Amino acid sequence: MMACMWINAGRVRWKTLFFTLCLFMLGSVTGQARYSILEEQAKGSFVGNIARDLGLDVARLVSGKARIITKGSREYVDLNRDKGTLVIKERIDREELCAKTTPCSFSFEVILEKPIQLYRVIVEVIDINDNSPSFPKEEINLKIVESVAAGTRFSLVSADDPDVGKNDIQKYTLKPLDHFKLEVQSQPDGGRFIEMVLQNPLDREKEETHTLVLVAADGGDPHRSGTVRIHITVLDANDNAPVCSQAVYKADVKENSPEGTVVTTVSATDADKGHYGEVTYAIPHATKDAKQLFEVNIETGEIKVVGKLDFEKSKTYQLNVQASDHGGYTDTCKVIIHIIDENDNVPTIQLMSFSNSVSEDSPPGTTIAVFNVDDEDSDGNGVVKCSINSDIPFKVESSLTGYYTIVTDNLLDREILAEYNITITVSDKGSPPLSSSKTINVKVSDVNDSPPQFDQSEYSKTVPENNSPGFSVFTLSATDSDWGQNARISYFLEEKEINGFQLSSLVSVNSENGLIHALKSFDYEQIKWFEFNVTARDAGSPPLSSVATVRLIVQDQNDNPPQVLYPVQTGGSQVAEMVPRSADVGYLVTKVVAVDVDSGQNAWLSYKLQKATDRALFIVGLQNGEIRTIRQVTDKDAVKQRLTVIVEDNGQPSRSASVIVNVAVADSFPEVLSEFTDFAHDKEYNDNLTFYLVLALAVVSFLFIACLVVIISVKIYRWRQSRVLYHSSLPVIPYYPPRYSDTLGTGTLQHVYNYEVCRTTDSRKSECKLGRAGSQNVLIMDASSSGTMQRIQSEKSILDEPDSPLEVRTHYCFE
Numbered sequence: 001m002m003a004c005m006w007i008n009a010g011r012v013r014w015k016t017l018f019f020t021l022c023l024f025m026l027g028s029v030t031g032q033a034r035y036s037i038l039e040e041q042a043k044g045s046f047v048g049n050i051a052r053d054l055g056l057d058v059a060r061l062v063s064g065k066a067r068i069i070t071k072g073s074r075e076y077v078d079l080n081r082d083k084g085t086l087v088i089k090e091r092i093d094r095e096e097l098c099a100k101t102t103p104c105s106f107s108f109e110v111i112l113e114k115p116i117q118l119y120r121v122i123v124e125v126i127d128i129n130d131n132s133p134s135f136p137k138e139e140i141n142l143k144i145v146e147s148v149a150a151g152t153r154f155s156l157v158s159a160d161d162p163d164v165g166k167n168d169i170q171k172y173t174l175k176p177l178d179h180f181k182l183e184v185q186s187q188p189d190g191g192r193f194i195e196m197v198l199q200n201p202l203d204r205e206k207e208e209t210h211t212l213v214l215v216a217a218d219g220g221d222p223h224r225s226g227t228v229r230i231h232i233t234v235l236d237a238n239d240n241a242p243v244c245s246q247a248v249y250k251a252d253v254k255e256n257s258p259e260g261t262v263v264t265t266v267s268a269t270d271a272d273k274g275h276y277g278e279v280t281y282a283i284p285h286a287t288k289d290a291k292q293l294f295e296v297n298i299e300t301g302e303i304k305v306v307g308k309l310d311f312e313k314s315k316t317y318q319l320n321v322q323a324s325d326h327g328g329y330t331d332t333c334k335v336i337i338h339i340i341d342e343n344d345n346v347p348t349i350q351l352m353s354f355s356n357s358v359s360e361d362s363p364p365g366t367t368i369a370v371f372n373v374d375d376e377d378s379d380g381n382g383v384v385k386c387s388i389n390s391d392i393p394f395k396v397e398s399s400l401t402g403y404y405t406i407v408t409d410n411l412l413d414r415e416i417l418a419e420y421n422i423t424i425t426v427s428d429k430g431s432p433p434l435s436s437s438k439t440i441n442v443k444v445s446d447v448n449d450s451p452p453q454f455d456q457s458e459y460s461k462t463v464p465e466n467n468s469p470g471f472s473v474f475t476l477s478a479t480d481s482d483w484g485q486n487a488r489i490s491y492f493l494e495e496k497e498i499n500g501f502q503l504s505s506l507v508s509v510n511s512e513n514g515l516i517h518a519l520k521s522f523d524y525e526q527i528k529w530f531e532f533n534v535t536a537r538d539a540g541s542p543p544l545s546s547v548a549t550v551r552l553i554v555q556d557q558n559d560n561p562p563q564v565l566y567p568v569q570t571g572g573s574q575v576a577e578m579v580p581r582s583a584d585v586g587y588l589v590t591k592v593v594a595v596d597v598d599s600g601q602n603a604w605l606s607y608k609l610q611k612a613t614d615r616a617l618f619i620v621g622l623q624n625g626e627i628r629t630i631r632q633v634t635d636k637d638a639v640k641q642r643l644t645v646i647v648e649d650n651g652q653p654s655r656s657a658s659v660i661v662n663v664a665v666a667d668s669f670p671e672v673l674s675e676f677t678d679f680a681h682d683k684e685y686n687d688n689l690t691f692y693l694v695l696a697l698a699v700v701s702f703l704f705i706a707c708l709v710v711i712i713s714v715k716i717y718r719w720r721q722s723r724v725l726y727h728s729s730l731p732v733i734p735y736y737p738p739r740y741s742d743t744l745g746t747g748t749l750q751h752v753y754n755y756e757v758c759r760t761t762d763s764r765k766s767e768c769k770l771g772r773a774g775s776q777n778v779l780i781m782d783a784s785s786s787g788t789m790q791r792i793q794s795e796k797s798i799l800d801e802p803d804s805p806l807e808v809r810t811h812y813c814f815e
Contacts, residue, residue, distance in 0.1 A: 031400065035086070036124045039094040044087050047077055047123065050110065051084025054119055058084040064112030069352055071374060076106060077123060086121070094125045095162035102127075102164045109352075109372075109403070116353055116367055120400055129167040129220025133159040135228035136285070140214075142230060143328035146204040147237035153183075155320065155332045156194040157285035159216035159226050170219040174212055182214070187318070196230070204234040240271040241329030242279045244321075249335040251303075255311040255342050259304075263294065266301040266333055268323030276327040285320050294337070296321055303335060311341040312376045343381040343430025348374050349438045352403075360414040360444045368394065368442055369406045373426045381430035389423045394442075396424075414444040415481035448486040448540025452478040454548040461516075464555045465524040473507070473516040476548060478536035486540035494533040494547070503532050507552070516550065524556040525597050558602040558651025564659040566593040576662040579641075583633045589618065589663055592625035594647040596655075604650035610658065611644035618663070620645055627661060639666050 035048040051058050060066075061081045068079050078089035098104030105124040111117070136157055144154070161169045172194055174182035179200045185193040194214075202210075210232040217225040244266065251264035270277045281301040283291070293307040294317065303319065319335040354369040375382045386404050388396055393410035406422060420442045427435035454476065461474045480487040491514045496503050508517050514534070530552055537545035567577075567590065577590040596603040607625040612618055617637060619630045627643065641663035648656040 032120045034122045038126050038128055039092050041088050047086035050086050066112045068108050070108045094127050127164050127167050131162045132224035133161040133169045133216035133226035135159045140230045142232045143235050145235045145237050145328045146202045150198055152198045153195040156196055158192050158194050166219040169216050173215045202234045208234050235328045242268040242270045242323040242325050242331045244268045244331050244333035252338045252340050254340045255309045257305050261305040263303045266321045270325045276325050279323050282322050283319050290317050311339045315339050341378050343434055345376040346434045346436050347384045347426040357443045357445050360412040361447045364408050366408045367405050372403050375428050383429045384426050386426045392420045412444050414446045415450050419443045446483040450481045451544035451546045452480045452489050452536035454478045458549045460551045462553045462555045465522050465557050469520050471518040475515045477514050480538050488539040489536050492535045498530045522554045524554045529553045556599040556602050560597045561655035562594045562596045562647040562649055562657045564594045576664040578664045580667050581633045587629040589627040592645050596649050602651040606648050608646045610646045613641045637665050
């Protein structure tokens with residue numbers, strides 16, 4: 001609600017008119033309060049109840065630290081926050097404040113904080129009749145020729161009254177009226193042009209001088225007046241009066257024009273000759289301000305600037321230039337001077353409220369600052385454009401006229417930019433435009449909105465096997481773009497089970513620096529690699545985290561020698577590969593197959609022939625272990641050939657294994673048997689071996705049955721115990737033997753091998769046929785059976801791939 005107050009009004013109709021005007025203004029203004037007070041009131045006089053009129057509680061004024069903001073240096077009104085009222089702070093002189101401007105008012109803003117609210121208050125100062133009309137001079141001296149005709153006009157200086165309205169000059173009177181009458185003409189600028197008109201001719205011989213009194217009276221209550229005496233000297237006759245070439249002169253001059261600038265030149269002519277025909281110029285009735293700004297050359301009528309012109313103080317001036325001859329005749333012309341505005345005032349910026357810190361999670365539209373912009377120029381020169389630098393997430397909004405707010409235009413991110421320098425630039429539309437700027441610094445306070453970030457989402461590191469416990473593997477690092485406590489990072493392992501081991505028993509991570517240690521010695525043959533997750537968590541509230549996957553690859557060391565898979569070394573029989581005597585060069589005798597449980601170059605195997613019965617007959621492939629003939633087999637070659645093959649890996653240092661290969665060079669089995677009789681054991685030895693085998697089988701069977709009985713007994717006992725515990729309502733804690741959950745059997749061979757088996761279809765032929773998958777024919781020669789061949793089925797698979805790592809030929813066993 002707004003209030004409009006009228007105090008000590010003189011008349012009812014003026015009060016009604018002003019009250020109606022106030023209601024009209026109140027209806028068109030939002031967020032404003034308007035008051036009316038009389039000038040010259042005592043300090044502390046009541047102006048209005050601002051809290052009630054703005055719809056605010058007094059408590060809100062106190063909590064919001066309400067204060068008054070004025071544009072100038074004078075503060076006429078003070079705010080009593082405790083009562084919510086406005087009172088006069090210092091003397092208010094309407095004439096000093098507004099001069100002749102009406103209505104006269106001043107404005108100020110009431111600002112509240114938390115939240116920021118801005119209200120405009122306009123106080124109209126009502127004039128009282130505290131000034132009397134006054135003339136520039138106490139006396140006016142006129143010289144009038146006695147022959148002047150009736151109706152001749154003589155201009156008089158007008159009085160000045162700083163008051164306005166009805167308190168201003170309302171009428172002029174002239175006494176006595178024997179020869180002259182008074183005429184008053186209103187001018188466009190609101191002033192009055194006073195002329196004294198001759199009614200009855202003058203006669204110097206009857207009366208040489210006349211004294212008149214000019215009275216100026218205002219309409220105030222009580223009335224005030226001022227007087228000036230007019231002394232008229234009657235001169236001898238002068239037939240012609242000066243005549244101005246123009247009744248009205250109009251001129252434009254820019255403000256701030258230097259002194260001496262010619263505004264215009266007035267001219268007048270007099271038809272008389274000689275002394276009476278000489279015309280002089282003067283500005284007898286100029287106002288005080290005009291006299292300080294302009295002067296006229298007495299002889300030429302040239303009007304020049306002699307002071308500093310300011311458009312903001314006055315836009316127009318009117319000079320009444322009087323042209324006079326030496327005979328007492330005069331003529332007056334008007335000179336209207338328009339001041340052209342120049343862009344000579346720089347826009348000003350006044351910061352009303354400012355918050356130098358804003359949280360990065362502040363929503364768009366959060367107010368940062370409130371400031372006022374003012375330019376004393378007019379028209380385009382006073383139109384101000386306000387902007388801020390465009391590379392920041394802020395914008396400017398206009399609240400009240402001349403007031404602007406800076407608000408956030410987008411979401412802020414301290415991690416992208418922690419502070420902003422906001423440069424406020426204001427410029428007018430003058431030519432050239434003038435501008436000013438002000439820079440404020442806004443810091444963005446941090447919130448925990450950025451989780452830690454690893455430089456990689458997955459890490460892969462190598463650890464040599466057989467490492468020492470406590471071995472430092474590597475350090476992973478995460479960064480957090482937040483600040484302070486929100487950027488303090490700790491590292492944690494996500495527990496899991498790896499090959500029966502808990503992760504915490506294998507590795508650990510330093511929570512402060514992310515250094516990963518190996519807690520045990522790794523065995524490549526048991527664990528080749530494993531993965532686990534490391535969590536980086538900050539100390540914010542709530543904490544944020546991210547996860548990186550770490551793969552540790554156990555690097556193989558050459559700690560395992562090669563293992564020969566074929567030919568199988570047996571203690572009870574001698575295995576021989578049969579080569580027909582018709583074999584050509586390059587005949588494939590057999591293939592030594594070996595493996596190395598290591599990996600990489602530690603598992604690269606090479607084969608060498610260390611010893612041989614006849615080194616000129618056989619050769620071993622360095623890479624594939626194939627034993628081939630290097631020449632044609634002859635009848636002179638011994639049937640029994642014994643080869644020793646060394647298998648060596650490529651590790652540093654290298655490891656090796658050896659295997660003995662027996663080769664029989666023969667075309668028939670009898671020939672083979674005759675040569676390998678020294679390999680056979682006697683009957684007594686075989687009987688003893690059979691006895692030992694039967695005895696071992698019996699012992700193993702007995703142990704198996706005993707273990708089976710023990711396991712069944714333990715199961716029954718535990719079942720009974722569980723029943724007793726169940727009926728006794730006690731907690732049951734099951735017992736599992738160690739490694740009870742380990743159901744993964746470990747074979748003796750960790751790799752899969754493919755065998756290609758070749759056998760001869762006839763002992764007298766040397767060609768080979770590939771055996772199909774499903775069975776393998778092996779010939780076993782028993783010395784007691786007189787060379788009888790027994791054929792048995794093997795359960796090994798036979799693969800036909802040409803690049804199979806294992807190739808087995810049909811062999812013969814002799815016992």
